[in-house]
Amino acid sequence: MTNTKIVSPKQDLIFMAILSVVVLTMPIWLQPFGAAYPDLMQKFMIFGIFAIGYNILFGLTGYLSFGHAAFLGVGSYTAVWSFKLLSMNVIPALIFGTALSGLFALAIGFVSLRRSGIYFSILTLAFAQMSYNLAYSVLTPITNGETGLQLTQGDARVLDRMAGIEADASLPTPNLFGIEGIGYSGFYICAALLLISFFIYLRIFRSPFGLKLRAIKSNQNRMGYTGFSTRPYLMTAFVISGMYAGLAGSLLAVTDPLAGAERMQWTASGEVVLITILGGVGTLIGPLLGAGIIKYFENIFSAFNETVLLNAFSFLPDWLAHPVAAVVGLFVGEGWHLTLGLVFMLIVIFLPGGIMEGISRLARLITNRNKAEPKSGAHENKEKEQASAGEV
Amino acid sequence: MSETKKTGIVTRRTILKGTAATTGAALIGGTFPMHFIKNAHAQTFRGDPGSASSVKLGFNVPQTGPYADEGADELRAYQLAVKHLNGEGDGGMINTIKPLQLKGNGILGKKVEFVTGDTQTKSDAARASAKRMIEKDNVAMITGGSSSGVAVAVQGLCQEMGVIFMAGLTHSNDTTGKDKKRYGFRHFFNAYMSGQAIAPVLKDEYGTERRAYHLTADYTWGWTQEESIKAATENIGWQTVNTVRTPVGAGDFSQYITPVLNSGADVLILNHYGKDMVNSLTQAVQFGLRDKMVNGKQFEIVVPLYSRLMAQGAGDAAKGILGTTNWHWSLQDEGSQAFVKSFGQEYGFPPSQAAHTCYVQALLYANACEMAGTFAPWEVIKQLEGFEFDGAGNGPTLYRAEDHQCFKDVLVVRGKQEPQSNFDLLEVVKQVPRAQVEYPADMFGGELGPYQV
Numbered sequence: 001m002t003n004t005k006i007v008s009p010k011q012d013l014i015f016m017a018i019l020s021v022v023v024l025t026m027p028i029w030l031q032p033f034g035a036a037y038p039d040l041m042q043k044f045m046i047f048g049i050f051a052i053g054y055n056i057l058f059g060l061t062g063y064l065s066f067g068h069a070a071f072l073g074v075g076s077y078t079a080v081w082s083f084k085l086l087s088m089n090v091i092p093a094l095i096f097g098t099a100l101s102g103l104f105a106l107a108i109g110f111v112s113l114r115r116s117g118i119y120f121s122i123l124t125l126a127f128a129q130m131s132y133n134l135a136y137s138v139l140t141p142i143t144n145g146e147t148g149l150q151l152t153q154g155d156a157r158v159l160d161r162m163a164g165i166e167a168d169a170s171l172p173t174p175n176l177f178g179i180e181g182i183g184y185s186g187f188y189i190c191a192a193l194l195l196i197s198f199f200i201y202l203r204i205f206r207s208p209f210g211l212k213l214r215a216i217k218s219n220q221n222r223m224g225y226t227g228f229s230t231r232p233y234l235m236t237a238f239v240i241s242g243m244y245a246g247l248a249g250s251l252l253a254v255t256d257p258l259a260g261a262e263r264m265q266w267t268a269s270g271e272v273v274l275i276t277i278l279g280g281v282g283t284l285i286g287p288l289l290g291a292g293i294i295k296y297f298e299n300i301f302s303a304f305n306e307t308v309l310l311n312a313f314s315f316l317p318d319w320l321a322h323p324v325a326a327v328v329g330l331f332v333g334e335g336w337h338l339t340l341g342l343v344f345m346l347i348v349i350f351l352p353g354g355i356m357e358g359i360s361r362l363a364r365l366i367t368n369r370n371k372a373e374p375k376s377g378a379h380e381n382k383e384k385e386q387a388s389a390g391e392v
Numbered sequence: 393m394s395e396t397k398k399t400g401i402v403t404r405r406t407i408l409k410g411t412a413a414t415t416g417a418a419l420i421g422g423t424f425p426m427h428f429i430k431n432a433h434a435q436t437f438r439g440d441p442g443s444a445s446s447v448k449l450g451f452n453v454p455q456t457g458p459y460a461d462e463g464a465d466e467l468r469a470y471q472l473a474v475k476h477l478n479g480e481g482d483g484g485m486i487n488t489i490k491p492l493q494l495k496g497n498g499i500l501g502k503k504v505e506f507v508t509g510d511t512q513t514k515s516d517a518a519r520a521s522a523k524r525m526i527e528k529d530n531v532a533m534i535t536g537g538s539s540s541g542v543a544v545a546v547q548g549l550c551q552e553m554g555v556i557f558m559a560g561l562t563h564s565n566d567t568t569g570k571d572k573k574r575y576g577f578r579h580f581f582n583a584y585m586s587g588q589a590i591a592p593v594l595k596d597e598y599g600t601e602r603r604a605y606h607l608t609a610d611y612t613w614g615w616t617q618e619e620s621i622k623a624a625t626e627n628i629g630w631q632t633v634n635t636v637r638t639p640v641g642a643g644d645f646s647q648y649i650t651p652v653l654n655s656g657a658d659v660l661i662l663n664h665y666g667k668d669m670v671n672s673l674t675q676a677v678q679f680g681l682r683d684k685m686v687n688g689k690q691f692e693i694v695v696p697l698y699s700r701l702m703a704q705g706a707g708d709a710a711k712g713i714l715g716t717t718n719w720h721w722s723l724q725d726e727g728s729q730a731f732v733k734s735f736g737q738e739y740g741f742p743p744s745q746a747a748h749t750c751y752v753q754a755l756l757y758a759n760a761c762e763m764a765g766t767f768a769p770w771e772v773i774k775q776l777e778g779f780e781f782d783g784a785g786n787g788p789t790l791y792r793a794e795d796h797q798c799f800k801d802v803l804v805v806r807g808k809q810e811p812q813s814n815f816d817l818l819e820v821v822k823q824v825p826r827a828q829v830e831y832p833a834d835m836f837g838g839e840l841g842p843y844q845v
Binding site: 034037038039040043136137145146147148150153171173182183256258260262263299302303305307333334 | 455456460506507508509510514515516517519520521523524527528540541544545548549551552610611612637639640839841
């Protein structure tokens with residue numbers, strides 16, 4: 001099942017180098033897609049981190065968590081509180097956000113991991129909805145409820161005050177020793193963290209630990225019979241993916257210092273599942289692709305309106321342009337969810353392994369390697385796929 | 393000071409020579425073509441259209457979620473405003489607002505274009521959408537929204553980014569109170585004004601011996617409206633039995649309405665808006681609250697913030713219900729009539745209060761740019777601050793400089809018992825004069841922040 005080829009560390013390094021170049025040159029090659037603006041590219045990075053972390057749990061162990069948004073939210077709230085109380089520097093915010101999410105994951109994992117399959121999913125979903133409702137109304141003094149936690153002029157910022165940095169008349173922005181968290185510099189902060197996270201994730205994939213996680217996915221009982229206690233491995237994977245989510249959440253706060261409760265809602269948990277499945281569960285690079293596609297849809301497709309469409313179809317005669325624009329209009333603008341749903345259905349039906357399966361099929365076609373169709377494309381993890389994906 | 397655009401046809405030397413002369417000319421001339429001047433002290437700002445022939449505005453409205461109806465109507469109003477600004481259609485309120493410098497040739501001679509976004513009535517999504525407009529589409533101004541939570545969040549973002557935010561429908565005291573911002577402006581009225589306007593009417597209609605039960609949308613708007621209405625009703629002698637917070641977009645309010653029956657309250661105050669209010673009001677009526685006699689009095693329901701769209705959604709349940717609105721299409725003044733006429737011609741039905749406030753906001757921003765002679769936000773802000781105008785439907789109106797809140801007449805309305813048409817659902821009980829709803833600027837605290845960020 002997991003026919004992982006032995007990949008030399010050198011090949012991995014080359015792969016990382018290609019990925020770094022692709023990520024860091026995003027502001028250039030995303031230009032033709034209209035996506036090369038900082039906020040969206042930051043989202044690509046942040047949800048990329050969220051998704052690869054989620055893939056460590058779902059992709060490797062097969063445990064489907066429906067509550068990862070809770071960790072995202074905890075990360076965000078912690079980061080904003082760190083900005084408010086300690087310093088506008090992003091380092092404490094990221095450290096506390098990640099650590100606290102890890103602790104939170106430890107607590108939730110302790111309970112949820114006693115069950116597997118659908119029961120595990122339901123337990124995590126319940127915990128996430130609980131956290132959402134807590135953040136929404138019960139813990140209003142900490143979370144500011146629906147309005148969302150925001151920075152104010154009068155925040156303590158103890159460390160900043162000690163260092164003699166006083167906020168001037170305008171609100172301070174999160175920064176990394178002067179490098180601002182918003183705009184292009186914010187994108188590069190996120191990109192650097194994505195690459196670091198991705199490297200760790202890659203090492204986990206290649207490690208004996210990663211192999212054991214895959215063993216849990218293929219047959220947990222057999223794993224037990226060979227003398228392994230699976231719970232500690234599951235727990236570690238759960239906490240690591242919780243910390244990835246926490247890091248992503250803190251980065252959301254770094255690029256935009258506001259934390260809202262809706263970040264913890266089940267729709268947000270569902271989104272990361274969608275991202276991972278769309279990209280390819282258990283594949284290295286799939287979740288990154290999924291994150292890119294979903295965020296692109298959410299931000300670009302949702303902004304198309306009738307005027308834009310009419311412009312796009314202006315080459316058609318007038319009597320035709322209007323009906324065409326009206327029909328297409330159903331699928332863009334506020335109807336972008338419809339398009340996303342259709343794409344998702346098509347992919348799940350025809351490419352159960354996600355986009356990565358599509359890419360590997362294409363690669364096979366091109367290289368003319370007429371091997372037999374793999375029985376379960378979803379769990380394929382060929383080095384070939386990764387290499388080709390890196391160049392996409 | 394004059395503002396400049398990059399052209400690259402003038403050398404540095406000529407600027408130095410010409411600066412004094414051009415500045416003088418700028419002060420005298422007022423309407424000269426800006427793009428021929430280059431100023432050595434030029435400051436850059438976000439959303440600067442530069443030498444482009446058009447300027448972009450960002451319309452950030454809820455297209456999904458509990459306030460989607462309002463959002464759709466806001467978008468219609470904005471599209472109408474853009475038409476009028478560009479000199480298409482009949483001009484609407486451009487002909488009635490006084491003073492106004494708009495000429496129907498766009499803003500400062502630049503054609504007005506727009507981009508739209510969906511706030512989803514979520515702070516996160518609204519800010520992401522606003523960021524896209526600022527970073528990708530280079531908009532000069534962002535406007536819209538139908539929730540105070542969103543307005544406060546987007547206003548904060550706009551202050552950081554240095555882009556003017558003309559708030560749409562937002563009724564929380566916080567928007568121009570605790571959370572007011574230099575770059576944020578609100579034409580809509582607020583919860584305090586609602587309380588001040590409706591309390592005397594409630595006293596006349598329902599007396600001074602009443603026990604009120606509040607159901608409140610659980611976010612900034614609900615909180616401040618509950619506070620303001622509570623204070624205003626307790627002022628006329630009412631008691632408050634209980635205040636209960638309900639989540640936004642709850643859909644089913646039966647679990648919150650059942651306890652009202654046994655609480656001993658004889659008035660239910662619904663601090664809800666949009667689809668929430670439609671649902672809670674309909675369910676309260678279905679539960680038979682209004683047929684009950686409590687403490688020897690007829691049970692009553694009050695909806696402090698009312699709109700025609702909501703009355704339409706609630707149908708029969710809205711009949712006889714009292715509330716306040718910012719504006720109503722049945723007003724007979726010249727400005728309202730002009731707006732209703734052009735909106736009706738365009739879309740075939742009268743505009744809602746959300747449409748009205750958004751339309752006016754767009755025109756006011758455009759006018760302030762004309763008055764300032766530039767799109768530089770700090771200059772535009774100075775024109776808006778303290779701006780007095782009339783002919784926009786609410787009588788003489790002041791944009792107060794200290795908190796960027798508009799002061800104008802407030803309407804107390806009631807759901808009509810026998811509506812003549814689908815849209816003729818509210819009757820104006822009283823037009824409360826501006827003086828009665830005014831309050832000191834520092835009452836809610838808050839800090840506007842700097843002109844330049």
